[in-house]
Amino acid sequence: MVFRKLPGVSASGMGLRLSQKFMFLLFLSGLVTLCFGALFFLPDSVRLKRIFLSKTEIQPVTVGSGSENDVREHLKRPKDQGMTSAKVEAGIKLKSQSRKPPVSYEATEVRLAGGKAQEDLNLSRSKTESASEKVTSSNHGANSDTFSYKKFRRCLFKPPLGRDSGRPADPQTNERREKVKEMMKFAWDNYKRYAWGKNELRPLTRNGHIGNMFGGLRGASVVDSLDTLYIMGLMDEYNDAKEWVKTSLDLNSNGEASLFEVNIRYVGGLLSAYYLTGEELFKNKAVELGEKLLPAFNTPTGIPRGVINLGSWSWGWASAGSSILAEFGTLHLEFVHLTELSSNPVYTEKVMNIRKLLNKIEKPHGLYPNFLSPVSGNWVQHHVSIGGLGDSFYEYLIKSYLMSDKTDDDAKKMYYTALEAIEANLVQKSPGGLTYMAEWRGGILDHKMGHLACFSGGMIGIGADDGAAEKRQHYLDLAAEITHTCHESYTRSATKLGPEAFRFDSGAEATATRLSDRYYILRPEVIESYMYMWRLTHDPKYREWGWEAVEALEQHCRVESGFSGIRDVYTTSVSHDNMQQSFFLSETLKYLYLLFSDDDLLSLEDWVFNTEAHPLPIIQGG
Ligand code: DMJ
Numbered sequence: 001m002v003f004r005k006l007p008g009v010s011a012s013g014m015g016l017r018l019s020q021k022f023m024f025l026l027f028l029s030g031l032v033t034l035c036f037g038a039l040f041f042l043p044d045s046v047r048l049k050r051i052f053l054s055k056t057e058i059q060p061v062t063v064g065s066g067s068e069n070d071v072r073e074h075l076k077r078p079k080d081q082g083m084t085s086a087k088v089e090a091g092i093k094l095k096s097q098s099r100k101p102p103v104s105y106e107a108t109e110v111r112l113a114g115g116k117a118q119e120d121l122n123l124s125r126s127k128t129e130s131a132s133e134k135v136t137s138s139n140h141g142a143n144s145d146t147f148s149y150k151k152f153r154r155c156l157f158k159p160p161l162g163r164d165s166g167r168p169a170d171p172q173t174n175e176r177r178e179k180v181k182e183m184m185k186f187a188w189d190n191y192k193r194y195a196w197g198k199n200e201l202r203p204l205t206r207n208g209h210i211g212n213m214f215g216g217l218r219g220a221s222v223v224d225s226l227d228t229l230y231i232m233g234l235m236d237e238y239n240d241a242k243e244w245v246k247t248s249l250d251l252n253s254n255g256e257a258s259l260f261e262v263n264i265r266y267v268g269g270l271l272s273a274y275y276l277t278g279e280e281l282f283k284n285k286a287v288e289l290g291e292k293l294l295p296a297f298n299t300p301t302g303i304p305r306g307v308i309n310l311g312s313w314s315w316g317w318a319s320a321g322s323s324i325l326a327e328f329g330t331l332h333l334e335f336v337h338l339t340e341l342s343s344n345p346v347y348t349e350k351v352m353n354i355r356k357l358l359n360k361i362e363k364p365h366g367l368y369p370n371f372l373s374p375v376s377g378n379w380v381q382h383h384v385s386i387g388g389l390g391d392s393f394y395e396y397l398i399k400s401y402l403m404s405d406k407t408d409d410d411a412k413k414m415y416y417t418a419l420e421a422i423e424a425n426l427v428q429k430s431p432g433g434l435t436y437m438a439e440w441r442g443g444i445l446d447h448k449m450g451h452l453a454c455f456s457g458g459m460i461g462i463g464a465d466d467g468a469a470e471k472r473q474h475y476l477d478l479a480a481e482i483t484h485t486c487h488e489s490y491t492r493s494a495t496k497l498g499p500e501a502f503r504f505d506s507g508a509e510a511t512a513t514r515l516s517d518r519y520y521i522l523r524p525e526v527i528e529s530y531m532y533m534w535r536l537t538h539d540p541k542y543r544e545w546g547w548e549a550v551e552a553l554e555q556h557c558r559v560e561s562g563f564s565g566i567r568d569v570y571t572t573s574v575s576h577d578n579m580q581q582s583f584f585l586s587e588t589l590k591y592l593y594l595l596f597s598d599d600d601l602l603s604l605e606d607w608v609f610n611t612e613a614h615p616l617p618i619i620q621g622g
Helices: 018-041 046-052 068-076 085-090 106-113 116-131 149-154 171-195 220-231 235-248 259-277 280-297 332-342 346-360 391-403 409-425 451-464 469-491 525-537 541-557 582-595
Strands: 200-202 207-209 256-258 307-309 379-381 427-429 435-437 439-441 444-446 448-450 501-503 607-609 615-617
Touching (some): 171 200, 171 220, 171 235, 171 541, 200 220, 220 235, 220 259, 235 259, 235 280, 256 259, 259 280, 259 307, 259 332, 259 582, 280 307, 280 346, 332 346, 332 391, 332 615, 346 409, 391 409, 391 451, 391 607, 409 451, 448 451, 451 469, 451 525, 469 525, 469 541, 525 582, 541 582
Antiparallel strands (some): 256 307, 427 435, 439 444, 448 501, 607 615
């Protein structure tokens, strides 16, 4: 049989014309391109990439020259320009031998403490510590071989709790401290009784509040309270909190959570609890949670988006709006410690990448606006504030420097340059002689200062300590003036508590002029500055001011079943907002307790506080 070769028909006998074959091949190659394109170019395709690429190749691509490789280059620069490669390779080591305390306190801790009560406390604490030697739940990337808790403790200058748990010699101060401890126990007991496992207590209705800041996470008040309970020696309460974390803190929860809030409260709270107690449980939970935050950084610039779904895969930047300066700028301390504990450089790389981008872009008048696009890497509008939206970004610059044992010179430079721009553009003096921080709206000043901005007294104070010699006194004076103004915002109200925001225009001097600014939600910032200023100057007025706040809290915020915020600080017939914020337990009461304690309780030589008042140790040699 003879096969006749028909024109345009393939020899294979498939019966396709050449043009059809061409079209088919074109379609096939299009399909292949589309599949690989999706694999490599769609946002947050990390899971797919993991199948094909090695771990080091799955970092997000950054815009322009800000690639991940650039970040690594940056990290490899010599010490004075950034982090050393050794730190990135091996994780940053806490406390090298050169920073050993003069005497090892551990052996003498019980002897020095003295007194039966103190011995009991030490005993129950050392039980806790020996428990830490046991390996608990799964490791979640934390590499226990490279981080030695025992070594870390030996290298602190002072015992974390001080010589005698910070007990002051002066009886009146000690009485005041005991009062604050009683307030903490009262707040905690009511939370436990009515809202156990929920995020906050609603003290009037006696139930729990969940809210939407933490996605599906629960127990914000538990995690935020761990370190406060521990330093106050409330060991039964601390052990209940620890047990809850062990059995009930579920990190595999769905729901959109604030990256910032989860980081400062949960990651910060767990890290502090670990460093204070040595319980592996806290370290493992912190690292497990830290891993879940990483997809937030999968944006074209590496600037994280503000919300993250902890429980499921998401499109990363696809739905991102603007990112907020105080949110993406308040990750550094915790993330560096996650690298420290897990020996995984990725956390430090992520936050160094943020810093790199911030250094690169132009700043109007040297100021940092509050909103940045995580997609384009450009400022979205020119609103500058040391209060809400900006605040803790500045705080984390100076604290990054201090936490690096004063080796992170980039952070130092950024902080002082920013502070100079703030002084030049925002710091104002009122007709009545009060120094305040105004807000800046594209060059126009808004003569308003938020309660949140009152943390800046303390920040400028701790920064002053390491400023250039001639600047030191200048910054200490500025810190004292701002703290004084914030105290005035309290004394000028009927309740002696400060409003959410106060103004310096239309005849106002440190008072709220708008009804909507008159509330007080148990915030810590003013008391936080009292605490730092006390430690820096030992001027007794700061303890007196702290005591005024205790009395006001007792009189106006304490209700039958906890503490509540109030709606108007200018009237003594108060209306309560029915919310005991978790930061009241982690910050307000902790700063008050520290204010009435000796300076060696969480000594500033060894610790920096994250923005939720969770103490993190200084990293030796940066
Ligand atoms: C806290 O959660 C932190 O201090 C944060 O930085 C700002 N606000 C609250 C307390 O007011």
